[in-house]
Amino acid sequence: xxRMEYADIGETCYTATLPNGLQIRVIPKPxxxxxxxFYAVHYGSIDTTFSVGGEKFRTPDGVAHYxxxxxxxxxxxxxxxxxxxxxxxxxxxxxxxxxxxxxxCTERFEENVTTLLEFVSTPYFTQKSVEKESGIxxxxxxxxxxxxxxxxxxxxxxxxxxxxxxxxPIAGTVDSIQEITADTLTQCHAAFYAPSNALLCVMGNVDxxxxxxxxxxxxxxxxxxxxxxxxxxxxxxxxxxxxxxRKMEVSMPTFVAGFKAEPAAxxxxxxxxEFLGDLAADLLTGISSPIxxxxxxxxxxxxxFSAGYExxxxxxxxxxxxxxxxxxxxxxxxxxxxxxxxxxxxxxxxFARMMKATLGRKLRDLxxxxxxxxxxxxxxxxxxxxxxxxxxxxxxxxEDVRLFLENCIREERCTLSVITPKGEK
Amino acid sequence: MEILPGVTLTAVQMxxxxxxxxSVNFLRPLCKEEAPLxxxxxxxxxxxxxxxxxxxxxxxxxxECYGAEIGGTVRKKGEVQAAGLxxxxxxxxxxxxxxxxxxxxxxxxxxxxxxxxxxxxxxADFVKQEQDNLINAIRSRINSKRAYAASQTVKAMFRxxxxxxxxxxxxxxxxAITPTSLTEYYRRWLSExxxxxxxxxxxxxxQIATMLTQAFSDLPRTTLVHPTTTxxxxxxxxxxxxxxxxxxxxxxxxxxxxxxxxxxxxxxAMTVFATVYGSGVTSKLFCNVREKQSLCYYAAAxxxxxxxxxxxxxxxxxxQFETAKAAILREWKACCDGVISETELSSAKTQLISSLQALxxxxxxxxxxxxxxxxxxxxxxxxxxxxDIRAVTVDDVSAAAQRLVLDxxxxxxxxxx
Numbered sequence: 039x040x041r042m043e044y045a046d047i048g049e050t051c052y053t054a055t056l057p058n059g060l061q062i063r064v065i066p067k068p069x070x071x072x073x074x075x076f077y078a079v080h081y082g083s084i085d086t087t088f089s090v091g092g093e094k095f096r097t098p099d100g101v102a103h104y105x106x107x108x109x110x111x112x113x114x115x116x117x118x119x120x121x122x123x124x125x126x127x128x129x130x131x132x133x134x135x136x137x138x139x140x141x142x143c144t145e146r147f148e149e150n151v152t153t154l155l156e157f158v159s160t161p162y163f164t165q166k167s168v169e170k171e172s173g174i175x176x177x178x179x180x181x182x183x184x185x186x187x188x189x190x191x192x193x194x195x196x197x198x199x200x201x202x203x204x205x206x207p208i209a210g211t212v213d214s215i216q217e218i219t220a221d222t223l224t225q226c227h228a229a230f231y232a233p234s235n236a237l238l239c240v241m242g243n244v245d246x247x248x249x250x251x252x253x254x255x256x257x258x259x260x261x262x263x264x265x266x267x268x269x270x271x272x273x274x275x276x277x278x279x280x281x282x283x284r285k286m287e288v289s290m291p292t293f294v295a296g297f298k299a300e301p302a303a304x305x306x307x308x309x310x311x312e313f314l315g316d317l318a319a320d321l322l323t324g325i326s327s328p329i330x331x332x333x334x335x336x337x338x339x340x341x342x343f344s345a346g347y348e349x350x351x352x353x354x355x356x357x358x359x360x361x362x363x364x365x366x367x368x369x370x371x372x373x374x375x376x377x378x379x380x381x382x383x384x385x386x387x388x389f390a391r392m393m394k395a396t397l398g399r400k401l402r403d404l405x406x407x408x409x410x411x412x413x414x415x416x417x418x419x420x421x422x423x424x425x426x427x428x429x430x431x432x433x434x435x436x437e438d439v440r441l442f443l444e445n446c447i448r449e450e451r452c453t454l455s456v457i458t459p460k461g462e463k
Numbered sequence: 464m465e466i467l468p469g470v471t472l473t474a475v476q477m478x479x480x481x482x483x484x485x486s487v488n489f490l491r492p493l494c495k496e497e498a499p500l501x502x503x504x505x506x507x508x509x510x511x512x513x514x515x516x517x518x519x520x521x522x523x524x525x526x527e528c529y530g531a532e533i534g535g536t537v538r539k540k541g542e543v544q545a546a547g548l549x550x551x552x553x554x555x556x557x558x559x560x561x562x563x564x565x566x567x568x569x570x571x572x573x574x575x576x577x578x579x580x581x582x583x584x585x586x587a588d589f590v591k592q593e594q595d596n597l598i599n600a601i602r603s604r605i606n607s608k609r610a611y612a613a614s615q616t617v618k619a620m621f622r623x624x625x626x627x628x629x630x631x632x633x634x635x636x637x638x639a640i641t642p643t644s645l646t647e648y649y650r651r652w653l654s655e656x657x658x659x660x661x662x663x664x665x666x667x668x669x670q671i672a673t674m675l676t677q678a679f680s681d682l683p684r685t686t687l688v689h690p691t692t693t694x695x696x697x698x699x700x701x702x703x704x705x706x707x708x709x710x711x712x713x714x715x716x717x718x719x720x721x722x723x724x725x726x727x728x729x730x731x732a733m734t735v736f737a738t739v740y741g742s743g744v745t746s747k748l749f750c751n752v753r754e755k756q757s758l759c760y761y762a763a764a765x766x767x768x769x770x771x772x773x774x775x776x777x778x779x780x781x782x783q784f785e786t787a788k789a790a791i792l793r794e795w796k797a798c799c800d801g802v803i804s805e806t807e808l809s810s811a812k813t814q815l816i817s818s819l820q821a822l823x824x825x826x827x828x829x830x831x832x833x834x835x836x837x838x839x840x841x842x843x844x845x846x847x848x849x850x851d852i853r854a855v856t857v858d859d860v861s862a863a864a865q866r867l868v869l870d871x872x873x874x875x876x877x878x879x880x
Binding site for chain 1: 478479480481482517518519520522523525526527528529530531551552553557588592595596599602603604605606607608609708709710711712743744745753754757758759760761778779780806810813814816817818820821823824826
């Protein structure tokens with residue numbers, strides 16, 4: 039494996055791409071007890087429509103998440119129990135763009151990583167086991183449905199985008215998952231789970247070359263092409279719906295105001311767009327911004343208030359969220375402040391201070407194995423090396439931020455999603 | 464080590480992190496009247512100091528320290544409430560010669576000891592706004608149905624005992640706080656509370672102790688009040704409580720009492736039991752109630768080691784109440800009867816051991832663990848604890864299971880249409 043030194047952030051990383059296309063990253067952490075291995079497949083909830091060899095497929099909503107649940111099934115039984123034998127603690131999640139399988143262990147790393155690589159490359163689904171899972175997943179969906187924090191985003195995405203598949207909740211719905219069969223899962227596995235569409239990232243006290251050897255031995259040898267992602271036509275930058283409202287058993291209104299942003303180009307631009315969006319959020323509405331203290335003192339926001347930028351392929355947004363007795367007033371205040379900042383720009387000293395704070399926080403994030411492996415994979419799928427972040431951050435100018443605000447924080451791009459308590463008007 | 468009267472420092476020098484962490488915890492007896500005061504103080508203190516009169520200037524100072532963060536912390540550990548500040552900040556070695564840790568220590572002391580006052584009293588606006596936020600936080604307990612079900616179970620189990628008091632207290636007492644009453648309480652809080660400080664980072668214990676001693680040199684001290692937790696051994700017929708809300712999934716919570724805490728030698732067997740029974744993917748609850756019967760997405764047991772109780776939580780269909788309850792109790796019975804396979808036992812032990820080993824890989828978890836040990840008064844190094852876990856037998860586990868007494872069955876169900 040190739041050893042890369044990143045002196046500017048105090049990290050080392052071994053990298054390799056196997057003949058079958060799998061990308062590997064090993065970040066040595068000799069002083070830590072934990073070893074964390076993260077296998078990410080570039081396939082998430084937004085990949086319901088795709089084509090293979092010119093043929094188009096439309097799969098049920100929630101299928102990537104369902105597949106995640108059923109991947110642990112093996113001809114020998116449940117992969118979970120194998121991990122238990124080796125002292126590994128496995129888990130998995132599905133996001134809009136990725137399905138990730140990971141484990142933690144303090145010993146027997148080689149057995150654990152072999153178990154992980156075996157089960158992600160073994161599609162073994164019986165109709166009986168697939169049917170049984172629907173009860174468990176239905177309860178998982180019900181749990182999200184009772185959570186205002188998750189509902190407020192589901193509602194936002196549905197109202198803010200016209201057709202992008204981000205409109206559908208990650209786990210699908212109790213109805214949509216009924217259509218999923220063993221065949222659907224086999225088909226989706228074949229379409230996306232080739233090693234060339236995945237990345238294995240390991241952090242801890244391990245021998246990097248051994249990781250590559252094991253991956254080469256366990257995974258399929260052939261480098262096969264994967265299905266073509268299809269997210270439909272580009273979204274217009276206009277939000278089709280101004281607001282969406284739902285009542286739930288909560289104590290106080292909770293909201294997200296989303297502003298549509300242009301999806302970033304592949305490569306370093308993705309990372310720059312994200313950093314720029316987050317920096318704009320901090321400068322505009324961070325705790326040391328003029329508007330934060332004002333809204334806080336008026337009792338319109340509290341410590342739950344936050345802002346940031348998020349993007350998936352084909353969709354990006356700036357958002358502000360939190361609990362508030364008057365979400366409309368908060369959203370309007372943010373828009374007015376953005377308009378003002380877009381005219382006058384930010385003070386250079388303020389900009390420099392926020393850059394310094396952002397750098398310190400990003401360096402601290404590297405202590406978290408979970409976040410580092412996740413970001414390593416997410417950025418690799420977008421064509422950029424996560425560990426190059428310091429240079430990318432420093433390439434952002436005060437003027438970039440001003441232009442972003444001018445362009446993005448506009449009323450016609452905004453959808454406001456609100457959950458209000460039952461029994462209130 | 465005691466760095467000032469009643470101020471204990473636990474410092475762990477670690478070179479492997481890019482983050483340093485520091486928590487300063489004021490220990491108080493958990494009670495209805497004081498709980499909201501303890502919860503409110505950190506938020507009011509964080510609103511402004513003599514040198515940094517508002518959130519904006521304080522936050523700007525933190526941004527200058529490479530985005531260091533200082534937040535309020537309010538923790539309930541048995542019948543002890545620990546409130547104060549938690550800071551995490553970039554390690555000095557990355558800071559190109561700047562002394563971040565020193566500045567954070569000074570800021571933490573400034574916030575705790577030199578709050579902005581008007582005529583000897585906290586600013587009325589700050590108190591009012593933070594009081595509103597606290598009341599909102601108390602009301603927002605219903606937002607997370609799982610946590611709400613657990614908290615209602617605890618209240619029902621310990622009615623009349625201090626442990627029934629919620630971490631943030633209740634709305635009635637929170638509403639009664641005035642700037643004057645809070646300021647009076649603050650002066651007592653400062654001088655009467657034992658203080659536990661925990662630091663994890665690259666500085667030596669002596670370096671951080673020197674910084675802290677200097678920064679806190681004018682901390683007022685009077686007679687200290689040492690809080691403790693009372694353990695009652697109580698057996699009664701299990702009570703069943705049902706509550707309704709407009710929701711789509713029912714939340715079932717079973718509360719068990721034990722007459723043990725982390726101070727008792729048998730506690731290790733108790734942790735192994737709770738893991739075999741309901742923690743992780745090899746547990747009986749996961750394998751049988753979720754995987755075999757598909758009743759739920761989660762069914763998990765959690766232990767509280769200061770008061771000595773166990774809660775089992777699950778999210779189920781409303782009509783599955785009896786089935787799920789029976790299934791959960793059946794697995795407990797199996798543990799009592801010693802129906803535990805070698806694999807179940809060894810998986811549980813491995814899980815506990817690796818989480819203990821991994822503790823030293825996370826400053827936040829270390830902080831939590833050291834504070835807990837300080838409050839319990841039990842200091843045990845990780846190697847010894849691992850040996851104790853290895854020695855636990857099936858008989859020990861079933862003996863631990865038998866120490867449990869089912870006290871409360873709580874069910875949050877849908878409102879009838």
